[in-house]
Amino acid sequence: MSTNGWETVIGLEVHCELATETKLFCGCPNDFGAEPNTYVCPVCLGLPGSLPVLNERAVEFALRVGEALHCDVAEESIFHRKNYFYPDMPKNYQISQYDEPVCGNGWLAVPGPDGTGRRIGIERAHLEEDTGKTSHVGGGGGRIHGADHSLVDYNRAGIPLLEIVSKPDLRSPEEARAYVAELRGVLEAIGVSDVKMEEGSLRVDANISLRPAGAEKLGTRSEIKNMNSLRSLGRALEYEAERQAEVLESGGAVIQETRHWDEEAGRTYSLRSKEESHDYRYFPEPDLVPVKPSAEWRDQVRAAMPELPAARKARLMDAWGIADVDAGVLVGTPGLADYAEAAVDAAEAAGAPASGRDVANWVTGDLMAHLKESGAAPSSLALSPAGLAELVKLVGDGTLSRSLAKEVLAAALAGESNGSPAAIVADRGLAQVSDEGALAAAVHAVLDAHPAEVDRYRTGEDKDRKKLRGFFMGKVMAEMKGRGNPQVLNRLLDDALPTNS
Amino acid sequence: MTPDGLAGRTAVELAELVRGGDVSAVEVTDAHLARIEALDGEVRSFLCLAGDTARAAAAEVDSARARGDELGPLAGVPVAVKDMFCTHDLPTTAGSRILEGWRPPYDSTVVARLRAAGAVVIGKTNLDEFAMGSSNENSGFFPTANPWDTTRVPGGSSGGSAAAVAARFAPLAVGTDTGGSIRQPAALCGVVGMRPTYGRVSRYGIVAYASSLDQAGPFATNVADTALLLEAMWGYDPMDSTSIPSEPEPALARLEDGVAGLRVGLVEELADVEGIQPEVRAAVDSARNLFEKAGATVEVVSLPSVEYGLSAYYIIAPAEASSNLARYDGVRYGLRAEAPPGEGYDVAAMNALTREQGFGAEVKRRIMLGTYALSAGYYDAYYGQAQRVRTLIIRDFTRAYERFDVLLAPTSPTTAFELGSKTSDPLAMYLSDVCTIPTNLTGATAISVPAGLDTAGLPIGVQVLAPALGEAVLLRAARALEAGFAFTARPKLKEVAA
Numbered sequence: 001m002s003t004n005g006w007e008t009v010i011g012l013e014v015h016c017e018l019a020t021e022t023k024l025f026c027g028c029p030n031d032f033g034a035e036p037n038t039y040v041c042p043v044c045l046g047l048p049g050s051l052p053v054l055n056e057r058a059v060e061f062a063l064r065v066g067e068a069l070h071c072d073v074a075e076e077s078i079f080h081r082k083n084y085f086y087p088d089m090p091k092n093y094q095i096s097q098y099d100e101p102v103c104g105n106g107w108l109a110v111p112g113p114d115g116t117g118r119r120i121g122i123e124r125a126h127l128e129e130d131t132g133k134t135s136h137v138g139g140g141g142g143r144i145h146g147a148d149h150s151l152v153d154y155n156r157a158g159i160p161l162l163e164i165v166s167k168p169d170l171r172s173p174e175e176a177r178a179y180v181a182e183l184r185g186v187l188e189a190i191g192v193s194d195v196k197m198e199e200g201s202l203r204v205d206a207n208i209s210l211r212p213a214g215a216e217k218l219g220t221r222s223e224i225k226n227m228n229s230l231r232s233l234g235r236a237l238e239y240e241a242e243r244q245a246e247v248l249e250s251g252g253a254v255i256q257e258t259r260h261w262d263e264e265a266g267r268t269y270s271l272r273s274k275e276e277s278h279d280y281r282y283f284p285e286p287d288l289v290p291v292k293p294s295a296e297w298r299d300q301v302r303a304a305m306p307e308l309p310a311a312r313k314a315r316l317m318d319a320w321g322i323a324d325v326d327a328g329v330l331v332g333t334p335g336l337a338d339y340a341e342a343a344v345d346a347a348e349a350a351g352a353p354a355s356g357r358d359v360a361n362w363v364t365g366d367l368m369a370h371l372k373e374s375g376a377a378p379s380s381l382a383l384s385p386a387g388l389a390e391l392v393k394l395v396g397d398g399t400l401s402r403s404l405a406k407e408v409l410a411a412a413l414a415g416e417s418n419g420s421p422a423a424i425v426a427d428r429g430l431a432q433v434s435d436e437g438a439l440a441a442a443v444h445a446v447l448d449a450h451p452a453e454v455d456r457y458r459t460g461e462d463k464d465r466k467k468l469r470g471f472f473m474g475k476v477m478a479e480m481k482g483r484g485n486p487q488v489l490n491r492l493l494d495d496a497l498p499t500n501s
Numbered sequence: 502m503t504p505d506g507l508a509g510r511t512a513v514e515l516a517e518l519v520r521g522g523d524v525s526a527v528e529v530t531d532a533h534l535a536r537i538e539a540l541d542g543e544v545r546s547f548l549c550l551a552g553d554t555a556r557a558a559a560a561e562v563d564s565a566r567a568r569g570d571e572l573g574p575l576a577g578v579p580v581a582v583k584d585m586f587c588t589h590d591l592p593t594t595a596g597s598r599i600l601e602g603w604r605p606p607y608d609s610t611v612v613a614r615l616r617a618a619g620a621v622v623i624g625k626t627n628l629d630e631f632a633m634g635s636s637n638e639n640s641g642f643f644p645t646a647n648p649w650d651t652t653r654v655p656g657g658s659s660g661g662s663a664a665a666v667a668a669r670f671a672p673l674a675v676g677t678d679t680g681g682s683i684r685q686p687a688a689l690c691g692v693v694g695m696r697p698t699y700g701r702v703s704r705y706g707i708v709a710y711a712s713s714l715d716q717a718g719p720f721a722t723n724v725a726d727t728a729l730l731l732e733a734m735w736g737y738d739p740m741d742s743t744s745i746p747s748e749p750e751p752a753l754a755r756l757e758d759g760v761a762g763l764r765v766g767l768v769e770e771l772a773d774v775e776g777i778q779p780e781v782r783a784a785v786d787s788a789r790n791l792f793e794k795a796g797a798t799v800e801v802v803s804l805p806s807v808e809y810g811l812s813a814y815y816i817i818a819p820a821e822a823s824s825n826l827a828r829y830d831g832v833r834y835g836l837r838a839e840a841p842p843g844e845g846y847d848v849a850a851m852n853a854l855t856r857e858q859g860f861g862a863e864v865k866r867r868i869m870l871g872t873y874a875l876s877a878g879y880y881d882a883y884y885g886q887a888q889r890v891r892t893l894i895i896r897d898f899t900r901a902y903e904r905f906d907v908l909l910a911p912t913s914p915t916t917a918f919e920l921g922s923k924t925s926d927p928l929a930m931y932l933s934d935v936c937t938i939p940t941n942l943t944g945a946t947a948i949s950v951p952a953g954l955d956t957a958g959l960p961i962g963v964q965v966l967a968p969a970l971g972e973a974v975l976l977r978a979a980r981a982l983e984a985g986f987a988f989t990a991r992p993k994l995k996e997v998a999a
Contacts, residue, residue: 042607046828048595049587049609049706053742081824083875087848092827150848152832281875283884286712286821288742 004249006210008241009218010176011123011168014183015161016193017130017201018061024129024160025052025095032199036153044158046090051287054079058160059291061192062102062127063301065162068186068308069122071106076292079127079285084278088132088152096163098282101126102291108166108186109310110179111328120179121167132157162192168207168218173237177230180204181332185309188334195334197229204233209254210244219244220254224268226261236261240268312337320356326364333371335378336363342385347392354392362388366406370413382419383412391421398485399431434485436492442479443489443496446472458498469497507532509991512578512672512726519562519577526559526566526577530621533579537624537670540994546645546655546664547581550624554590555579558621565619575733576619581665581674584625585632586612586717587706595708596628596658598641599859600835609706610738611675611717618733623671626661630861631826632682632710634658635933638924639863646920647690648992649959653917656686656933659720663690666720667960667992673730674720679711680814681913681937683718684949688912688962691951691990693727693979694720696937698969699944700745703738709825711818714941724950724980728753731972745970752973760981761796763974765789766905768966769803771936777914781961784952785911788963791985792909792978802901802908806893810939811931813894816874816887817942823871826864831855866927891942898943902968907978911936912949912962936964945969948979951988960990 020030026043042050066073080098106122133156138148164183170176184195184202195202209221224240227233239261244254259268307315313331316322322330330337340356340363347354367388371378383391391409394400400408400421408421408430417423425431433439447454450472457468472493477484507515507529518524534552541547551558562577587593587605594600612622629639637645637660645660647653648668655664659676663686666674676683678696687694695718702717709715719730732753738744772785789799830852831837838854840846860868874883901908913933923930940947946969949962963982967975 042605045833047587047605047607047834048593048600048603048708048828049605049704051705051741053740083824083827085827085830085849085852087830087832090828090833092830093824279877281824281872281877281880283820283824283875283880286743287709 004245005213006241006245006248007213007215008172008237009168009209009211009221010170010173010237011207012166012170012176012179013205013207014164014166014180015203015205016164016187016195018058018160018162019191019193020055020057020061020160022055023158024055024058024127025158028158030159032201034155036151036155039155040157044090045154052095052285054288054291055160058127059102059293060297060301061160062125062162063293063298064190064192064305065125065164065187066103066106067302067305068190069103069106069108069125069164071103071122071125073293073298074100074102074104076100076290077102078290079288080282081285083281086131087150088134088154088157090132090154090157094129094131095285095288096128097126108179108183110175110182111310112175112178118169118175120169123165123167125162125164128161128163130156130159130161168209173234173241176206176237177234180230180233182309184334185332189306189309189312191306200228203228206233206237208237208240208244210241210248219248220256222254222256222268223258224261225258226263228263232261232263235266236268239266243268316356316360320360322357322360326360329364329368330360333368333378336368336371339363339378339381339385343388343392346386347389350386350389350393352389352393352396354389354396358392358396359388362392362409366409381413382415383409383421384419387412387419387421394421394425398434400425401432401486404430404432404482430483432485433480433483434488436488439476439480439484439488440492440496442476442484443492446475446479447496450475454498458500465500469493472497508536509669510672511723512575512721512729515578515672516575516729519566520572522566526562526621527556529577530555530559530579530623533623533671539996540668541670543651543995544646544648544664544668545643546626546661546668546670547624548584548594548596548627548642548661549591551591551622555621555623558616562619562621573617573619573733574729575615575673578620578673579623579671580615580620580730581624581626581662581671582612582622583628583659583662583674583676585628585677585708585710586675587708588612588622588625591622591625593625593708594641595632596630596640596642597829597859597861597864598836599829599855601641603835605706607706610703610740611734612706614734615675620673620733626659626665626674628661629658630864631708631822632658632677632679632715633822633863633867635681635685635930636918636920636923637661637686638920639861641861644920647917647959648994649691650917650957652919653959654689654920656689656913656917658682658686659694660686662720663687663692663694666690666692666722668994669722669991672722673726675717675730675734676720677707677710677715677717678937678941679714679716679818680941681934683720684937684947684962684964685913685934687720687949688951688964689917689960691954691960691962691988691992692720692722693724693948693950693983694718695727695731695948695975696940696946697731697735697972698745698946700741700743701749701946701970701972702735703741703744705738705740711821712825713821714814714818716941724976724983725753725756727948727979728756728976731976747970750970750973752976755973755977756980758977759795760792760978763792763797763907763978764905765792765797765799765978766802766901766908767799768807768908768910769801770805770807771910771939774911774914774935776932777911778916778955780955781911781914781916784961784963785909787986788909788952788982791982795981795985797978797981799909800905802905804894804897804901804939806890806897807939809890810894810942811935813887813890813942814934814938815870815931816883817891819867819871820874820884821871823868823875826860826868829856829859835859863927894939895943898939898945898968906967906974907971908966910964910966912964913937916955916957916959916961940966943969946972946975948975950979950982950986952982952986953988954990
């Protein structure tokens with residue numbers, strides 16, 4: 001993107017919480033939402049004498065990410081200590097990989113708006129431990145300065161993070177969003193994280209700078225923090241690109257600094273704090289030994305790699321005959337493609353195969369709208385994939401009209417009748433009537449009751465006839481309490497109505 | 502048997518007496534507690550006595566015996582523990598005011614293993630603050646005196662453990678050795694002190710000073726007791742990533758195998774180190790003669806890079822310490838400095854004031870040194886260079902061990918010095934570890950054995966060094982020297998009101 005002749009250059013640092021059972025260096029549970037300071041032990045509290053022991057599962061997850069992002073996986077990588085004082089850091093140093101990370105030099109193909117896409121370089125992916133969480137109470141508006149007191153919860157301390165650093169290859173806020181969406185899909189597909197940006201299991205910091213279009217040399221960058229959704233990432237980067245353009249165009253210089261995104265105010269602001277000029281005094285962590293994944297282990301990880309989103313998208317488009325945009329929604333929304341494929345599988349298992357296209361239509365349409373509105377995850381819906389398969393079958397065999405099916409879907413999502421469409425149809429008495437005898441009786445009853453209208457129909461202009469036909473159809477449907485099969489009714493009505501004379 | 506007869510016996514003897522039912526573990530514990538109460542007033546080797554918990558542990562040993570349970574190798578034997586080891590039932594201070602009163606929620610692996618072997622933890626011994634020092638004068642609480650001459654230092658940093666064993670307050674003690682902190686005080690107090698191979702004994706639960714150099718080890722009055730204690734401490738621990746997974750080769754059983762044919766190298770640069778006391782130098786020659794008499798061959802060997810060991814050590818150890826000690830910030834445990842009168846007391850100010858009040862001068866000095874050495878722009882010139890020197894020293898030793906099974910050197914250039922004589926000159930103090938530091942830098946093993954007394958009646962120690970995992974041959978060589986020196990003198994203690 002260029003703003004008034006400026007080219008935007010963006011690099012992203014994505015912190016991904018790895019979904020291991022236990023923390024990175026101890027046996028405490030890696031879990032979200034427990035009572036403060038209950039998932040702690042001497043190691044993650046950094047008590048005197050405690051020592052870290054590396055979680056092998058976290059390394060395996062890093063190896064998976066390395067595979068998925070086409071990285072060079074280091075035969076030997078090491079941990080460093082990053083030294084700085086902060087109350088939520090139990091040891092006042094963070095154990096993190098530094099100049100010898102587990103993964104380096106890879107790429108991720110990011111789809112572009114025109115269906116093509118670009119390879120975005122991955123600089124590195126390294127393991128590190130998370131810090132605790134501090135809440136500042138009173139005084140300073142939630143910030144440490146001026147607070148009356150602070151509370152620290154160390155449940156998060158020591159949770160494994162993988163920091164995935166892109167090269168400065170992204171050229172617009174839109175592309176940055178697409179990169180994170182694609183990366184999120186990859187991390188989800190390979191099962192290493194629950195990728196919830198809102199809960200902080202995926203955190204994105206952005207480095208952004210401008211340079212004159214066509215220039216080689218990078219401009220001075222600012223680092224933007226505190227963006228907790230794809231939307232806020234896009235907004236923050238757009239704001240910051242415009243801010244930097246204004247600074248540069250008014251003859252000023254961009255300051256290299258960290259800026260905080262304020263979601264409500266819709267702007268970034270400088271932290272302007274002394275805390276920024278850190279010398280972290282990195283040195284190799286003497287309490288850990290080098291990580292040396294064996295060739296066998298790496299082969300096993302490679303062999304067990306699941307299908308990645310790009311491949312899955314191509315497969316679904318091909319197998320189900322669905323559009324690029326719909327396949328993109330399925331694969332790009334956490335859990336959605338799994339849900340749709342589970343519904344197709346359930347239909348097959350129930351002996352009533354459903355077309356992937358029909359399932360995808362429901363999933364990307366009504367279901368997606370519900371997810372957006374409710375913020376729910378597909379896996380937690382009251383309507384199970386098997387339930388959706390049931391709904392598709394009810395429409396397919398003529399039991400439900402499309403408009404009634406939408407009603408049933410909404411009821412199932414609301415949890416009515418245990419989310420079972422068949423049960424809802426039964427409980428509400430919604431089954432569509434296709435019995436020709438019953439429908440014909442209704443048609444004739446309506447025509448017999450409106451002889452004047454039938455007469456006008458016989459002699460009327462085309463325009464009036466059309467209107468009258470709609471009138472008869474409405475009456476018949478009302479007679480059938482909305483459950484008449486519309487196709488059959490249309491045919492019966494045409495047969496019963498007199499021809500023009 | 503009189504209590505006084507029990508305090509003064511070896512660990513091997515006490516373990517046999519308890520196992521055989523000749524005495525109860527409670528009697529053994531009471532005898533040692535009584536001796537400490539009577540005589541530690543002048544030495545001041547303990548920061549905290551276990552008392553009731555020790556008696557309870559001893560009573561448990563006696564019940565286990567009464568039940569007919571199999572007893573551990575150290576059942577009923579009192580052990581004094583340097584206050585660097587976490588103990589769930591006793592305060593752990595690392596000799597620092599910043600941890601005063603802190604009670605860990607867990608036992609270090611070493612203490613847990615000692616307890617599992619039936620040992621009775623009798624108390625926590627004094628030390629230089631965070632094990633930084635060579636005289637115990639850097640203790641945040643009080644200095645310990647040398648039992649041989651209470652106007653002199655016991656050495657350090659494990660001075661309390663060395664003094665306690667020398668005074669027969671316990672037959673055994675454990676310490677930590679980062680630059681010589683077991684061997685140097687053992688030499689100055691006339692006892693045996695050993696530093697095992699890095700990774701042979703778990704560091705889990707030992708307050709960290711310099712993580713790549715720290716290693717726990719045993720003190721005893723003799724080599725057999727040293728081996729007995731070592732075998733109860735060592736072995737793989739999954740809680741310490743740097744722990745060595747292989748099974749240790751038994752040491753105690755091979756102790757009397759002799760040294761016939763053993764190839765001994767006398768390290769020229771250490772034997773003739775600048776400032777060496779002539780009587781210490783003479784003791785090294787005596788050791789050489791004893792080895793030869795016992796059938797070993799001795800040749801002089803040169804390790805030219807060891808002269809840089811002290812400099813490398815005083816970069817690496819402070820660098821690691823500056824990071825290890827960052828956690829003492831007043832937030833979670835230990836000392837928290839109260840707000841001074843006036844404005845502006847925030848977390849950063851609390852951290853700073855707590856550290857200012859809680860740490861002593863030497864600890865602050867090393868934190869400053871280490872912080873500087875790791876700073877951007879200086880890292881390579883200091884920390885990087887020190888690591889390269891370390892590699893050179895390792896190479897020198899590797900080459901020497903192609904020709905020799907063990908090496909011989911003094912433990913400390915001098916015998917115990919006067920309290921206060923070096924406190925104002927840190928460099929002079931640092932020099933007392935010049936002969937022990939190379940073993941820490943190479944991650945190998947070494948032991949100090951008493952070699953007699955100097956003309957002032959102060960103990961002299963000689964040092965035997967072996968390659969990594971060479972504990973069995975090291976102890977066998979030490980036993981041969983011990984038999985040759987036949988050192989039987991004991992310090993005479995006065996009763997002083999504590």
